[in-house]
Amino acid sequence: MGLDVRLPVGVMFAIMGALLVGYGLLGDQAIYARSLGINVNLTWGGVLLATGLIFLALAARGRSENH
Amino acid sequence: MSLSWLDWLLMLVYFGFVLGVGVALRKRTTTSAAFFQAGRAIPAWVCGLAFISANLGAQEIIGMAASGAKYGISTSHFYWVGAIPAMVFLGVFMMPFYYGSRARSVPEYLRLRYDEKTRGFNAISFALMTVFSSGISMYAMAKLLQILHIFDAPFSALGLGPQYIFHVCVVSSAIVVLVYVLLGGLSSAIYNEVLQFFLIVAGFVPLVYLGLRDAGGWSGIGASVPSALTHAWRGFGSASTSPMGVDALGVAMGLGFVLSFGYWCTDFLVVQRAMAADSMTAARRTPLIAAFPKMLFPFLVVMPGLIALSVHGGVIPVKLHEGTGAMVLDALGKPQLDYDLTVPTLLLRYFPTGMLGLGLTALLASFMSGMAGNVTAFNTVWTYDIYQAYLRPQASDGHYLWIGRMATVFGIAASVLTAYVAAQFNNIMDVLQLVFAFVNAPLLATFLLGMFWKRATGHGAFSGLVAGTAAAALHHGLTIPAGAVAGVKGGWLAMLSTYPSEMAQNFWTAIDAFTVCLIVTAAVSVVTKPRPDAELAGLVYSLTGRPRDVELAWYQRPAILGVIVLAATGLLNLVFF
Numbered sequence: 222m223g224l225d226v227r228l229p230v231g232v233m234f235a236i237m238g239a240l241l242v243g244y245g246l247l248g249d250q251a252i253y254a255r256s257l258g259i260n261v262n263l264t265w266g267g268v269l270l271a272t273g274l275i276f277l278a279l280a281a282r283g284r285s286e287n288h
Numbered sequence: 289m290s291l292s293w294l295d296w297l298l299m300l301v302y303f304g305f306v307l308g309v310g311v312a313l314r315k316r317t318t319t320s321a322a323f324f325q326a327g328r329a330i331p332a333w334v335c336g337l338a339f340i341s342a343n344l345g346a347q348e349i350i351g352m353a354a355s356g357a358k359y360g361i362s363t364s365h366f367y368w369v370g371a372i373p374a375m376v377f378l379g380v381f382m383m384p385f386y387y388g389s390r391a392r393s394v395p396e397y398l399r400l401r402y403d404e405k406t407r408g409f410n411a412i413s414f415a416l417m418t419v420f421s422s423g424i425s426m427y428a429m430a431k432l433l434q435i436l437h438i439f440d441a442p443f444s445a446l447g448l449g450p451q452y453i454f455h456v457c458v459v460s461s462a463i464v465v466l467v468y469v470l471l472g473g474l475s476s477a478i479y480n481e482v483l484q485f486f487l488i489v490a491g492f493v494p495l496v497y498l499g500l501r502d503a504g505g506w507s508g509i510g511a512s513v514p515s516a517l518t519h520a521w522r523g524f525g526s527a528s529t530s531p532m533g534v535d536a537l538g539v540a541m542g543l544g545f546v547l548s549f550g551y552w553c554t555d556f557l558v559v560q561r562a563m564a565a566d567s568m569t570a571a572r573r574t575p576l577i578a579a580f581p582k583m584l585f586p587f588l589v590v591m592p593g594l595i596a597l598s599v600h601g602g603v604i605p606v607k608l609h610e611g612t613g614a615m616v617l618d619a620l621g622k623p624q625l626d627y628d629l630t631v632p633t634l635l636l637r638y639f640p641t642g643m644l645g646l647g648l649t650a651l652l653a654s655f656m657s658g659m660a661g662n663v664t665a666f667n668t669v670w671t672y673d674i675y676q677a678y679l680r681p682q683a684s685d686g687h688y689l690w691i692g693r694m695a696t697v698f699g700i701a702a703s704v705l706t707a708y709v710a711a712q713f714n715n716i717m718d719v720l721q722l723v724f725a726f727v728n729a730p731l732l733a734t735f736l737l738g739m740f741w742k743r744a745t746g747h748g749a750f751s752g753l754v755a756g757t758a759a760a761a762l763h764h765g766l767t768i769p770a771g772a773v774a775g776v777k778g779g780w781l782a783m784l785s786t787y788p789s790e791m792a793q794n795f796w797t798a799i800d801a802f803t804v805c806l807i808v809t810a811a812v813s814v815v816t817k818p819r820p821d822a823e824l825a826g827l828v829y830s831l832t833g834r835p836r837d838v839e840l841a842w843y844q845r846p847a848i849l850g851v852i853v854l855a856a857t858g859l860l861n862l863v864f865f
Contacts, residue, residue: 224312226334226479230486233305237298237490237646244294244642252640256498262642265494272490 227280234273241266290441295645302487302649306468306480306656313472313479320688323473324668325392325564330475332570334482336577339561340585341481344488345658346429346651347421349589354627356593357604359532360517361864362524363593364586369544372579372857374552376850378562379575381829382553383846385739386563387571389826393563394556395673401738401827403746404677409753411673413727414556415666419699422662423706428628429655430457430707436632438648458707461652465660466700470693474564474668477660481561484653485581491650492588498638499595512598520864533770533789542795546802550732557665569840576849583857596630603637605629659703667695726764729798730756730805737809742821742828748813756805763800769793 245263253260317323330338355363391397395414399407433439434453443453468476503509510518524536534542552558552575562574596604607616607626615623635647671692680687730753737744737752768779769790778793787793825831842848 224309224316224475224479226482229305229309229479230483233301233483234486234490236301240294240297240301241642241646248641256638256640256643257501259498261494261498262640265490265643265646269490272486 225280225283227276227283231273231276231280234269234276236273238266238268238270238273242270291438291645291648292641294642295648298642298645299649299652302653303464305483306464309479309483310468310471310476313476317471317473317475318689320671320685320692322475323689323692324664324671326473326475326478328564329566330478330564330570332565332573333577334478335561335565335570335574337485337581338478338481339558339574339578340582341485341488341657342477342561342661343558343658344485344585344654345421345425345661346432346655347425347658349488349492349651349654350428350432350628350631352586352589353593353596353630356590357597357625357627357630358593360513360519360594361586361590362517362520362522362530362532363590364520364860364864365532365539365543367582367586367590368520368857368861369539370548371552371582372853373544374548375575375579375582376854377549378553378559379572379579380846380850382735382739383562383572383575384568384832385827385829386559387565387568388832391563392672393668394554394559395669397827398734398738398749399673399677401824402734402744402749406734406746406749406753407673407677409750410731411669411677413757415669415674417727418557418662418666418669419702420706422659422666422699422703423709425655425658425662426458426461426703426707429461429651430454432628432632432651433457435629436636438636458704461656461659462700462704465656465663466696469660469663469667469696473692474560474664477664478561478564480660481657484657487646487653488650488657489581489588491647491653492592494643495634495638495647496588496591496595499592499599499634502638503595503598509594509598513594517594517597518864520861528788533787533792534795538792538795538799542799546729546732546798547795549736550728550798550802554728554731554735556669557661560665560668569844569846572846573844573849576846576853579849579853580856583853583860592634593627593630596634603633605633662703663696663699666699667692670695670699726757726760726797726801729760729801733802733806733809737806737813738828740829741810741813742824742830743813743818744809745813745816745818747816748809748811751812752805752807752809755808756801759804760797760801763797764793767793767796 241262243266245260245266248262250260253262316327319327321327352363352366355366386394386397389397389400391400393411395407395411398410431454434450434457437450439453440450443450443456468480472479500506500509503512506518516522521536524530524534524539526535530536532539558575562571565571565574596602602625604625604627606623608614609616617623631651635644635651639647671688675691675695676683676688733756734749734753738749762781764778765781766779766784767787768774768783769777769787769792772778772790774780774783777790787796821831
């Protein structure tokens with residue numbers, strides 16, 4: 222089959238997570254009134270970033286096992 | 289609320305990745321087997337997630353939250369009763385015949401087992417149905433994005449009226465799906481479905497978390513909505529007290545057996561994902577792996593309906609008349625709620641810039657996964673079961689690959705057309721259940737008899753299917769849900785009886801069609817000539833060797849996985865009883 226789908230999933234989540242974390246740190250904090258005072262960009266962005274990195278680690282491990 | 293650059297950027301990242309997957313697979317997609325069957329080389333967990341994702345279209349996300357607000361947690365019956373048992377049955381008992389017969393599609397299995405006319409009947413009705421559902425889903429999505437008014441600002445900056453939002457949504461999503469399916473075929477659709485699956489989860493988990501927190505948790509919801517809505521089985525003792533207008537027997541037979549087995553076990557849209565697996569055990573594990581997340585999905589897709597009903601005295605907007613903008617009133621003169629807006633309303637309420645982009649991307653992802661599922665099923669059935677079967681049987685492989693790509697273009701164009709035609713119903717789920725009831729309900733009897741009764745014949749199957757579909761139409765034409773006007777909702781022949789709800793009518797239409805098909809198929813089979821046993825090896829249960837699972841680890845064995853997921857589902861029913 223060839224393509225390891227963990228790779229695109231990992232990269233996409235890492236990029237989206239990093240964007241959200243960056244905005245959560247640097248952007249206007251007043252917008253979080255609607256999310257019940259939680260900086261949801263920072264927290265959930267962090268979760269997505271971590272998930273993305275885990276997928277990338279799994280993909281890297283899969284690749285080294287194949288070679 | 290309008291979108292910021294970050295929201296747009298997140299959507300762009302998503303588009304970039306789905307198209308990128310298509311481009312990456314382009315070079316590998318050089319044969320018809322690679323294009324239509326993904327080379328039968330996909331690992332089980334990928335197929336499993338694609339299996340659930342292809343089914344998780346936008347109409348599912350929007351419709352389930354709408355039903356959650358209308359009927360409460362009993363909407364989970366669509367998952368716990370209406371999906372899990374059928375998925376287990378497919379994996380444990382039916383996949384060996386689909387995968388082992390080396391049929392390339394579900395209609396092709398029917399030709400191997402029965403005959404050409406049975407395959408033709410199924411292929412043509414299925415092809416129409418996929419185009420129809422993909423068009424409805426496209427319509428719903430575009431309409432929704434237009435009503436939300438989040439795209440109004442950029443469109444008016446370009447000097448375009450709000451009606452252009454609808455056109456641009458339909459055309460741009462159609463083009464993205466077209467490009468990635470055209471490039472990579474089924475593999476591209478499957479890999480993207482995995483991507484879309486994770487995105488949908490990523491967008492909906494924080495939404496439900498914030499909503500539940502705002503509502504004061506599950507107990508807060510319980511305190512603010514009628515208790516029937518937070519108990520899955522309350523009132524199901526009789527049709528008159530049940531929130532869905534169906535008693536427990538109707539739910540078990542109509543939804544739990546006929547509709548759900550008819551859909552999950554025979555619909556090529558989902559079965560195609562399992563048929564792309566890299567081995568027999570992987571194919572059998574596909575629906576079982578899918579069943580685990582499926583079991584938990586009510587918390588993501590039904591819960592928003594209850595949250596929207598419960599927080600701040602209810603936040604679901606009132607339905608407005610499309611032309612005049614006036615409130616739509618029900619028979620009692622009270623304003624009707626626009627339940628289909630439940631999910632987007634919550635997205636706009638709780639998600640700030642950034643997360644809003646992610647949430648909208650999740651909605652788009654669900655929409656595209658459903659559409660690509662329909663399109664890949666359509667192009668395969670069209671090419672193998674209609675074009676190759678009846679129009680040009682002996683062409684080169686390259687020719688069929690080209691025809692498949694053309695069918696992709698045609699299928700998407702036809703869906704776009706359907707999107708513009710479809711505008712009748714308000715609850716999308718009910719429409720789809722109705723279509724499945726006409727076409728799929730009799731089909732289940734055909735497959736069950738075909739796989740488990742070697743005496744069933746092609747003439748029997750075909751006459752059973754025709755009679756079953758006719759019975760469904762007849763039943764629908766003679767009955768009507770309470771409060772509806774005769775026409776598309778039923779009663780177009782005469783009004784013999786009235787059901788308490790549209791859902792009750794759909795369930796009983798399906799039960800009726802299944803029963804008629806079962807009886808007619810069996811009766812005609814008995815008086816027609818059966819095929820010799822030797823021709824049916826690998827196609828019928830009693831003439832096929834059992835798949836050997838003993839050498840697999842316990843967690844890879846389909847039967848054990850099936851028992852675990854059924855037990856967990858039973859537990860969920862008890863918890864929310």
